[in-house]
Amino acid sequence: MLHIIDDEEVIRDSLMWLAKSRGITAIPHESGKAFLAMLDNMTRTGMQGHALLLDVRMPDLSGIALFDLLATRGLTQTFPVIFLTGHGDVPMAVDALKRGAFDFFEKPFNDNKLMDRVQEALIASEEAIASAAIHTRLAALSSREREVLDLILEGKMNKVIADKLGISMRTVEVHRAHIFDKMNVKTAVELARLLK
Numbered sequence: 001m002l003h004i005i006d007d008e009e010v011i012r013d014s015l016m017w018l019a020k021s022r023g024i025t026a027i028p029h030e031s032g033k034a035f036l037a038m039l040d041n042m043t044r045t046g047m048q049g050h051a052l053l054l055d056v057r058m059p060d061l062s063g064i065a066l067f068d069l070l071a072t073r074g075l076t077q078t079f080p081v082i083f084l085t086g087h088g089d090v091p092m093a094v095d096a097l098k099r100g101a102f103d104f105f106e107k108p109f110n111d112n113k114l115m116d117r118v119q120e121a122l123i124a125s126e127e128a129i130a131s132a133a134i135h136t137r138l139a140a141l142s143s144r145e146r147e148v149l150d151l152i153l154e155g156k157m158n159k160v161i162a163d164k165l166g167i168s169m170r171t172v173e174v175h176r177a178h179i180f181d182k183m184n185v186k187t188a189v190e191l192a193r194l195l196k
Contacts, residue, residue: 032061049125056085
């Protein structure tokens, strides 16, 4: 999902058309405040990526100020920001990129290059969302389940795990079942692929 945030309707319309030509679903926002209101009411489900095309200069809340708010909330990985500006300068671009912006384009920009970067940003967002989901699942494991998980990933059989940890094989089986359930996998191979 691409979020186009620009105070100029003609720019929003043009970018919407450009996104549609690449098969990218886009939502226009006339201001940073409008985007924040949508974000606060948004329920995130699944692994759909999000990216922002963000105008640097807007009334009320500038693109840089909105980017700073997203960074404060820890959202710049799952909502990569591509800045657009007609007034940009090199120091502004360098500063934005150093602080985690995905890219920076000056108007007029090359349509294909911009949409290529949007697609890359959406992929990066999906990867960040998937990584965060894995970390959340790992955090749900108990310390003993983490020990069992590490030994499963080493390819150890239940009997070996039981001997190594000084617990019964039945206890290992229970831990293994809990690990598979919490990590949402059915086999040790799936688990290894998920955590590679």
